[in-house]
Amino acid sequence: MGKVLMKGNEVIGESAIKAGCHYFFGYPITPQSELVAYMAKRLPEVGGLFLQAESEVSAINMVYGAASAGVRVMTSSSSPGFSLKQEGISFLAAANLPAVIVNIARGGPGLGNIQPAQSDYFQVTKGGGHGDYYTPVLAPSTLQEIVDLTQEAFRIADQYRTPVILLGDGVLGQMMEPVEFKETSEEMHLFEKDWATTGTVGDGPPKTITSLDLNDVSLEERNRKLQEKYETIKDQEVRVESYKMDDAIYGIVAYGTVARIVKSAVDRAREAGMKVGLIRPISLWPFPSSYIRKLSEQLQLNKLLTVEMSAGQMVEDVRLSVEGIVPVHFYGRNGGVIPTVDEIYQEILKLKYGVMV
Amino acid sequence: MERKLIIITGHFGSGKTELAMFYASKIVKTSKRPVALCDLDVINPYFRSRDYGKELSVEGVRLIAPKGELLKADLPIVTGEVAGVIENDHSHVIIDVGGDKDGALSLGQFSHLIKNRPYEFWFVLNANRPYVSTKLGIINTINEIENASRLKVTGIINNTHLGEDDYGPEEVVKGESLALQASMDLGIPFLFSLISNEVRKRWGRNEYTTSFKDVEYFDRKLLAPWSK
Numbered sequence: 001m002g003k004v005l006m007k008g009n010e011v012i013g014e015s016a017i018k019a020g021c022h023y024f025f026g027y028p029i030t031p032q033s034e035l036v037a038y039m040a041k042r043l044p045e046v047g048g049l050f051l052q053a054e055s056e057v058s059a060i061n062m063v064y065g066a067a068s069a070g071v072r073v074m075t076s077s078s079s080p081g082f083s084l085k086q087e088g089i090s091f092l093a094a095a096n097l098p099a100v101i102v103n104i105a106r107g108g109p110g111l112g113n114i115q116p117a118q119s120d121y122f123q124v125t126k127g128g129g130h131g132d133y134y135t136p137v138l139a140p141s142t143l144q145e146i147v148d149l150t151q152e153a154f155r156i157a158d159q160y161r162t163p164v165i166l167l168g169d170g171v172l173g174q175m176m177e178p179v180e181f182k183e184t185s186e187e188m189h190l191f192e193k194d195w196a197t198t199g200t201v202g203d204g205p206p207k208t209i210t211s212l213d214l215n216d217v218s219l220e221e222r223n224r225k226l227q228e229k230y231e232t233i234k235d236q237e238v239r240v241e242s243y244k245m246d247d248a249i250y251g252i253v254a255y256g257t258v259a260r261i262v263k264s265a266v267d268r269a270r271e272a273g274m275k276v277g278l279i280r281p282i283s284l285w286p287f288p289s290s291y292i293r294k295l296s297e298q299l300q301l302n303k304l305l306t307v308e309m310s311a312g313q314m315v316e317d318v319r320l321s322v323e324g325i326v327p328v329h330f331y332g333r334n335g336g337v338i339p340t341v342d343e344i345y346q347e348i349l350k351l352k353y354g355v356m357v
Numbered sequence: 358m359e360r361k362l363i364i365i366t367g368h369f370g371s372g373k374t375e376l377a378m379f380y381a382s383k384i385v386k387t388s389k390r391p392v393a394l395c396d397l398d399v400i401n402p403y404f405r406s407r408d409y410g411k412e413l414s415v416e417g418v419r420l421i422a423p424k425g426e427l428l429k430a431d432l433p434i435v436t437g438e439v440a441g442v443i444e445n446d447h448s449h450v451i452i453d454v455g456g457d458k459d460g461a462l463s464l465g466q467f468s469h470l471i472k473n474r475p476y477e478f479w480f481v482l483n484a485n486r487p488y489v490s491t492k493l494g495i496i497n498t499i500n501e502i503e504n505a506s507r508l509k510v511t512g513i514i515n516n517t518h519l520g521e522d523d524y525g526p527e528e529v530v531k532g533e534s535l536a537l538q539a540s541m542d543l544g545i546p547f548l549f550s551l552i553s554n555e556v557r558k559r560w561g562r563n564e565y566t567t568s569f570k571d572v573e574y575f576d577r578k579l580l581a582p583w584s585k
Contacts, residue, residue, distance in 0.1 A: 003519055005485040007370055014487075030402045030431045034369075114402050114431045174403040175581060176370050178485070178519040260583040338582045 003178040009034035011143045011179055012102055015150035018181055021072040022048030025062035029081040030114040031170035032104035056081040060088030067097040068209045070196025072154055076102035079120055080111055089163050090129030094211035098157035102166045104173035107336030115336025116170030121313035124165050125285040132223055134230050136237055137165045137284040139255045143177035158191035160229055171257040233286060240288035245277035250351045253279045253318050254307045262307055265344035276348055289321035296326045303351045305329045307344055358388040361449040366502050367481035368489040369456025372516040374406050376481055377453035379575040381418040384449050392449045393442045396422040399433035399463050400455030404579050435463050443470045458501035468507035480510045484517040484532040495539040512548040513540050526565035553577045
């Protein structure tokens with residue numbers, strides 16, 4: 001199959017279908033509506049089911065139902081609508097149900113605007129809803145990476161029986177790039193779901209899926225198992241890329257769209273003779289803490305700079321990772337403003353020469 | 358130059374806005390009449406002509422789009438000024454319509470004003486986009502757009518490319534061939550292929566580039582934040 005030119009939102013949809021996701025429950029919101037529209041058009045063509053729910057809350061609960069039946073299922077939204085899904089995500093996590101939830105983030109808080117943002121970082125990486133839980137979060141930075149990570153999201157969801165979040169921002173959702181879809185691998189269908197509530201035929205006790213547990217001791221035991229699962233995920237599912245870090249003395253940490261802008265700024269700073277590189281977390285939870293820590297130690301980094309389209313969220317995880325061994329600076333734009341290559345370049349210069357007069 | 362009323366339509370994501378901005382700048386340089394560019398895109402939230410008002414005004418093109426806060430509102434706004442500039446037969450007008458039949462619907466309300474004066478209704482094709490990569494897909498999309506807008510497409514433009522990829526001139530040839538096939542079936546003339554100057558430079562002159570039918574070369578305006 002050759003390359004096609006697609007919008008980020010469309011790529012998520014097509015990649016999910018290729019991963020065997022034939023069920024989508026959605027509700028439109030800018031800047032992710034094209035994903036909902038694409039699924040509405042495409043899913044009937046592959047014998048799947050698209051349903052536009054009456055709200056984000058009902059969509060996420062439909063996902064709960066479909067996931068309980070053992071099928072691959074997805075829903076998507078953007079920041080305010082994603083907030084509405086939090087109760088449902090907590091229920092999915094508690095009930096050990098695999099599903100993929102997409103957030104194409106926009107400027108907040110509140111209704112905010114429809115421009116791109118990364119200010120939902122705390123929400124996606126620290127649980128988001130109530131109770132002790134985490135969701136794996138994948139943050140692509142190119143549309144080709146969306147192809148791969150959407151499929152990975154389904155793999156992680158099934159393997160660990162957990163909701164997984166695919167986080168992008170309006171730029172990734174709206175931009176167009178050529179992408180190539182590989183043939184779907186057999187491995188994607190390997191997960192046997194003997195827990196699915198598809199009815200018994202006298203072959204055992206009825207199966208139930210619930211997040212309710214009225215007994216404190218057994219709920220604590222369920223939580224302990226959840227935490228054990230999170231430890232395994234932290235151990236197995238960290239993803240990170242580094243760019244021009246081999247001899248770097250300054251490291252910039254950025255993810256998603258911003259990482260691409262930082263790459264251009266790093267190239268420019270390299271041309272000016274500065275030893276600077278990029279560390280790009282791809283999994284935001286689990287966060288590549290030990291990777292950043294080890295790299296900082298090995299290279300004896302002088303300074304780290306975190307760049308985000310937020311008022312400063314991921315920077316907290318970067319600081320926790322290095323525990324004070326390297327100073328961590330921050331540069332951010334928010335409210336839907338995208339930092340420019342030049343702005344970031346100026347921040348890199350400040351790392352070396354201090355504050356510009 | 359006689360008065361031009363050009364409406365640009367196509368599948369969602371086929372490059373209508375680039376063509377609209379390029380053509381507006383081209384006309385402004387060759388004609389004494391004022392040029393207005395109407396952003397009628399109620400489909401896309403980003404990458405629209407309205408984001409380039411300043412650049413267009415420097416070139417002498419007047420942008421007709423929602424103003425102030427409404428410029429980036431999540432509402433399908435079509436300003437009342439659009440009817441005014443269509444009816445002003447002194448000024449050239451380029452209308453940048455949102456993608457597919459959904460985008461063309463917002464054009465339909467002006468069809469009674471457009472029909473009774475000379476107009477051109479261009480369909481832009483990028484054959485690397487889903488749903489318009491076959492002749493049948495192109496014909497279906499054109500039919501849907503004509504129905505929604507209550508206007509007839511008068512020309513097909515080939516804008517087949519692969520974005521920032523290092524693709525070759527055979528992509529243009531592929532799109533040109535599909536556009537010609539659709540053109541024959543529908544009886545709508547093929548107008549030209551659109552190629553960015555950056556890509557033209559990369560290809561230089563070769564057996565392909567010399568075989569192209571009519572070509573217009575343009576400078577890309579819609580760039581990703583990391584390419585600016």
